[in-house]
Amino acid sequence: xxxxxxxxxxxxxxxxxxxxxxxxxxxxxxxxxxxxxxxxxxxxxxxxxxxxxxxxxxxxxxxxxxxxxxxxxxxxxxxxxxxxxxxxxxxxxxxxxxxxxxxxxxxxxxxxxxxxxxxxxxxxxxxxxxxxxxxxxxxxxxxxxxxxxxxxxxxxxxxxxxxxxxxxxxxxxxxxxxxxxxxxxxxxxxxxxxxxxxxxxxxxxxxxxxxxxxxxxxxxxxxxxxxxxxxxxxxxxxxxxxxxxxxxxxxxxxxxxxxxxxxxxxxxxxxxxxxxxxxxxxxxxxxxxxxxxxxxxxxx
Numbered sequence: 001x002x003x004x005x006x007x008x009x010x011x012x013x014x015x016x017x018x019x020x021x022x023x024x025x026x027x028x029x030x031x032x033x034x035x036x037x038x039x040x041x042x043x044x045x046x047x048x049x050x051x052x053x054x055x056x057x058x059x060x061x062x063x064x065x066x067x068x069x070x071x072x073x074x075x076x077x078x079x080x081x082x083x084x085x086x087x088x089x090x091x092x093x094x095x096x097x098x099x100x101x102x103x104x105x106x107x108x109x110x111x112x113x114x115x116x117x118x119x120x121x122x123x124x125x126x127x128x129x130x131x132x133x134x135x136x137x138x139x140x141x142x143x144x145x146x147x148x149x150x151x152x153x154x155x156x157x158x159x160x161x162x163x164x165x166x167x168x169x170x171x172x173x174x175x176x177x178x179x180x181x182x183x184x185x186x187x188x189x190x191x192x193x194x195x196x197x198x199x200x201x202x203x204x205x206x207x208x209x210x211x212x213x214x215x216x217x218x219x220x221x222x223x224x225x226x227x228x229x230x231x232x233x234x235x236x237x238x239x240x241x242x243x244x245x246x247x248x249x250x251x252x253x254x255x256x257x258x259x260x261x262x263x264x265x266x267x268x269x270x271x272x273x274x275x276x277x278x279x280x281x282x283x284x285x286x287x288x289x290x291x292x293x294x295x296x297x298x299x300x
Contacts, residue, residue, distance in 0.1 A: 003219045004166050004196065008265060010218040011037040014188050015156050018045045022107070022154035022186050025053035026100075026177025027239065028232065031160040031192050033225040033266035035059055040260060049152055051103050051178045054239055055229065057082045058260070061252065063089030069152065071100035081249045096131050098122070102149055104178045106133065109151035110185030116148045123147035157186025160226045161210065162234055163201065164193040168216025171208035174232025183211050192220045194234055224270055224282070233290040235282075 005013075015021065015038060023031055032055045038046075039062050049069040050056055059065055061082035087093055098106070102122050109117035118137065123145070127134050133150035159179055164170040170191045172179060183189055189211060196219065202209060230237030246255045263269045274282055 003168050003213075003216060005218055005220060006265070007033060007037045007192070007220050007222060010034075010190050010220050011043070012041050014190055014217055015041075015043050015158075017043055019043075019155040020047040020049065020152070022152075022157040022182040023048065023050045023053050023056060024157075024159040024172075024177070024179040024183060025050055025055075025229065026175060026179070027052045027054060027237075028175040028177065028230060029160050029162075029172060029179070029226045030055050030229045031158045031190075031225065032227060032229065033222045033269075034158045034160070034190065034192050034220070036260055036266060036269065039064065039256075049103065049107070049154060049182070051100050054243070057086075058256075060086040060093070061089075062086075062256070066090065066092060067094050067096060069096040069098070069103065069106075071098050071103045081247060081252045085249075085252070096133065098127060098131055098134065098149075099125075100178070102127070102131075102134065104181050105149040106152040107154075107178055107181035107185045109149065110153040111181050112151075114151060116150050119147040119149055121147065122149070152185065154182065154186040156188045156190065157183045158190045158192065159183045159210070160192045160194075160222075160231070162193070162231060163195050163197045164191050164219055165199040165202050165213070166196055166219060167199065168211075168213035168219050169199065169202045169209055170211050170216065170219075171202060171205070172210045173208050176210070180210055184215065189216045190218045190220065191216050192222045192225045194221075194223055194225065194231065196221045222266055225266065227270075227285075233287055235285040235287055238285065 030053050044064045046065050047067040048065045051071050105117050122134050135148050136145055137148045139146050161170045161172040228238045228242040246252045259269050259272055
């Protein structure tokens with residue numbers, strides 16, 4: 001099966017209304033281009049699980065998310081028009097709160113194929129009052145009380161990486177957050193990448209491979225696919241700049257009209273944003289001459 005496709009092909013093929021969706025990030029390497037395509041396709045009633053994924057606020061603002069499972073959301077309806085609009089568009093919007101480590105545990109259990117995972121954290125907090133996927137159990141070996149976190153197995157996971165080959169072997173480095181747990185717990189995986197590279201590039205540095213090809217359904221080459229977040233070795237971010245520029249009702253609605261619904265894809269979006277910000281803006285974001293380690297070759 002040819003896995004290489006456009007974002008317009010991959011998103012409607014593999015993301016469906018009602019899915020539980022994992023998106024990579026933790027304020028680094030978020031699949032912003034993929035999330036924008038979900039908005040354009042209006043794929044709704046999603047359960048979203050992520051950690052520190054700031055650009056997910058746009059999906060919420062457009063009323064596509066029913067349930068958010070997260071350790072942190074930066075938006076607040078008193079300070080964010082996107083969040084106020086999210087609650088207006090979908091009054092049933094609910095949050096399942098956890099800690100970042102709690103999110104990692106839930107996804108790690110999903111990755112391992114077990115129904116829950118024990119923990120010593122969370123149970124000393126009020127989390128048990130607000131999240132019914134966290135409970136108490138007795139250890140079968142010691143009899144002591146432990147926490148238990150229910151596994152989350154996303155229907156679909158989307159991850160943005162620095163490079164991948166056409167078969168789907170995807171490599172990512174820098175701050176990974178819960179990317180490895182979340183993407184490997186997901187039943188279906190979409191990889192978006194800055195660049196599709198030959199497989200021998202992947203084999204030269206296998207420790208960077210975050211997910212192997214047999215787990216991947218689609219590979220989408222999308223430069224600047226994580227903007228406005230940074231991507232290690234590729235470009236710096238401008239998260240706070242975009243948040244300021246879309247914070248008010250007028251600016252948010254103009255952004256959605258001109259930069260999301262008013263363009264056909266992410267490449268056209270980048271052209272619109274480049275015209276607004278100037279060529280120098282994007283050139284200044286690029287990391288100049290990044291140096292990656294090369295493995296030592298032995299056996300001569």
